[in-house]
Amino acid sequence: MTSASKNSICNVKNILIFILSLLQISFFISENKLSNAISQLMPLTPVGQERSNQSNGSEKYLSATRIIPKNQKHKSPNWMLAVDCSSYDASCVSYHVASQRYAPYPFRFQGANLSDFVEISQNKKPSWLLNGNVPLHLRHSLSDKQRYTLNKYPDPVSKTEFQKCVDDGLNIPYEEQLDKMLNSLEDAKESGVLFTISDYQYAYDMIHPFFQMSWEYLTYGADTMFMVALDEKTLREACRYDYSVILMPSANKNEDEKIIVQNTKFLVSRDIAERGYNFVFSEMDVWWIQDPMNALRNQGDFDIAVSGHQDNPNALNIGFYAVRSNKRTKEFFQELYKLLEYQPAVFDQFAFNELWRISEPWNDEEGNFTNAERWGGTPPSIPKLKHKLKNQVVLGNYFAAQEWPNIHENTLAVHVLSGEPLSTPNGKKMIAKELGAWYGFHSEPNSSSKAGYYERTGNQNRRYLMLDGYSWMSLDMQDGIIYHIDEALRMIIAFLIVVARQTERILILPKVFHDRAGAFLWMSLDLKSIEEIVEFRETNFINNPKAWFKDSQPFESVARTALGISRDNPEEVKLFAQPKEREDVKAWRFSRNPEEFHLHFVDIWFKLMTSKGLDDAELLLVNPHFFHERRNDFYAYNKTPSPLLNEFWKLHSETIKWCLDGEHNGIQGKLLQIWPVGRTTAGDDCYGKGISFNEKE
Secondary structure: OOHHHHHHHHHHHHHHHHHHHHHHHHHHHHHHHHHHHHHHHOOOOOOOOOOOOOHHHOOOOOOOOEOOOHHHHOOEOHHHHHHHOOOOOHHHHHHHHHOOOEOOOOOOOOOOOHHHOEEOEOOEOOHHHHOOOOOOOOOOOOOOOOOOOOOOOOOOOOHHHHHHHHHHHHHOOHHHHHHHHHHHOOOHHHHOEEEEEEOHHHHHHHHHHHHHHHHHHOOOOHHHEEEEEOOHHHHHHHHHOOOOEEEOHHHHOOOOHHHHHHHHHHHHHHHHHHOOOOEEEEOOOEEEOOOOHHHHHOOOOOOEEEEEEOOEEEEEEEEEEEEOOOHHHHHHHHHHHHHHHHOOOOOHHHHHHHHHHHOOOOOOOOOEOOOOOOOOOOOOEOOOOOOOOOOEEEOHHHEEEEOOOOOOOOOOEEEEOOOOOOOOHHHHHHHHHHHOOOOOOOOOOOOOOOOOOOOOOOOOOOOEEEEOOOOOOEEEOOOHHHOOOHHHHHHHHHHHHHHHHHHOOEEEOOEEEOOOOEEEHHHOEOHHHOOOOOOEEOHHHHHOHHHOOEOOEOOOOEEEEEEEEOOOOOOEEEEEEEOOOOOOEEEEEEEOOHHHHOOOHHHHHHHHHOOOOOOOOOEEEEEEHHHHOOHHHHHHHHHOOOHHHHHHHHHHHHHOEEOOOOOOOOHHHHHHOOOOHHHOOHHHOOOOOOEEHHHHO
């Protein structure tokens, strides 16, 4: 090697050493700057000491934080999986998890350094625990008789207007009510009429969504719609909010509900057609997602267009039908009503199908109808129609009408069916909500109430609570010793309801994982037992963009917190808080021994949840990890007086009801008997069927 070559190599080597030295100095300076910046923003203090800075009276969290690694801060928090993926979509979950899109769960119950925690004891309390009383006074008690609700419905009418509407419905004969209604609907003669029928099972929480949905998706408009109330309670609800309503004369009679519904549907259809009005009938459990009028116009000059079943598009479904008033349709509904008068108990869909078949122009059947069993004995004689229907249209797959509806780009509406007609109205509503077809009421433009089912105006009206944890915002039955322990599941739900009530938040129902699949909680939790004590939303609520704060932002702000028994020291409790997304975690530890601390650890946690930072968040994610312990461990600490825990135990043992399986008398056994979410039907709903813990014992 020449001397020049050696000198060249030495020069390159010296340059590389110089560059590496500069990089080391730069890294050292950057590290110091980063350390100084963190110290200025969040100075670390010794364990057991809190920050003394309490300027402007604002709440200061203790330091001793666990810094989230820089390589995790750009990732979405793991709770966003429930936003990104519907409970129905397993492929979405596998894709996002495999792509490592989400940061790990930020709270650690084992393996964390003690220096990451601030100690709390009788003589060492943080400011958020010192301010105010502990235990806290309850904002809402189960002894309160008034229904608990955070909903802001449209403004009601005056007492005078309300009473006049009710008096008219109760005292004016049905025919006069109908004539008066049709005459009051300004555009009805030209554009047609839309009507529905309803009892209070549907009207109590659907009257606002139905009218608002119809105004938005149906081009008939607000001045062409009315409801036929099947009972006085429904009449009063419609009158209270100035919805167009008439009362059926059978409403106050002790007739079978099925007969009242069937007779009313065809009686009103007959009477509107006879008065020369075109009309559309739509049942309350038909949820529109597109305007059907274009599809109807494309059918040409039809007499009657009726929806079909999704699993058999040629099979009629009379949840929706559109009618042009003429001599053919007048005769059709006259004869149809006569068939129901002949045999009131016959299934209305079957009677409609039979007359539809006879009304076909090429059908010349005579004699009696066949299928005596379906007619309840002797079938009626086939009517001799003078005017056969000119054009009959079945809308087929435009309607997702079946027990487990499938929605596609041409779907006009979702009509959730059940195995037994006129049954499980709540189950139908829950399926519609989970599918995202539920409309959800909203406030009127000039209304003083500004919070609907999805719509919200500020934190005052819409604040949410959701179960947090390592898995998909769920009750993970395979997390340690909670596996196959029904009581842990029941206690977690009772605790979430208590927290939601006392923090005035809306509870988002968690999804349940069990041995075979995922399931909806309402398949086992009797929602009727809690609907008057807590506001709740379906599991897929946060996956539905209608519920989001902005188009690309589900919530305005999110905070997380957790409390659990230390895996390193069973006599110690660990408490965590993350007031903002991607912010470093705050952590505390304290003894779980009530004799030493004189407070139940749940009261300490609740005090943190109601302090500034967590209480301000629109969504509060809560992980009651201590319920993963054995039953007796938690019972042992119920001796410490606590109004919060008293509410919890009452809810858990007396108020909340569950549907259990017959063999094991348990919740999970019940869930194992049911299809996973994709095959869940309205009939799987537990509403009104559950028993409480005390009743079980």
